Amino acid sequence: MSQDIGNCRTCISGPAGPAVGSFARGRNLIARLRDVGLLDAELTVDELMRVWTILTSGVTIQQLANAPEEPFEKGSFTTTLPQHVEMYCTHYAPRHTAKSAIPLRKGNRHAHQG
Numbered sequence: 001m002s003q004d005i006g007n008c009r010t011c012i013s014g015p016a017g018p019a020v021g022s023f024a025r026g027r028n029l030i031a032r033l034r035d036v037g038l039l040d041a042e043l044t045v046d047e048l049m050r051v052w053t054i055l056t057s058g059v060t061i062q063q064l065a066n067a068p069e070e071p072f073e074k075g076s077f078t079t080t081l082p083q084h085v086e087m088y089c090t091h092y093a094p095r096h097t098a099k100s101a102i103p104l105r106k107g108n109r110h111a112h113q114g
Helices: 017-035 045-066 078-091
Strands: 002-005 008-011
Touching: 017 045, 045 078
Parallel strands: none
Antiparallel strands: 002 008
């Protein structure tokens, strides 16, 4: 089985198959978010995906390196993922709505959560 990823065609087989398939699904999701106006349309999908991959893999690597015994849901690093996702969405929101795309936070809750 092969699948288009960016401008190249990749064979999804062998030990890297699941990772390549996962990357392709993530890239397609980022493209759809950009195409429906939730991410800045002036940016390439490659740039958006590159930063997303750096963000998520960085948090994961920190968790595995520093506290591998902690479960994902309670990890010292993985519990910061919602904040990182919020920063990503705010930073890459369409320029005309960047300030209003995500409500300001009050403590550990979003403003609309009370």
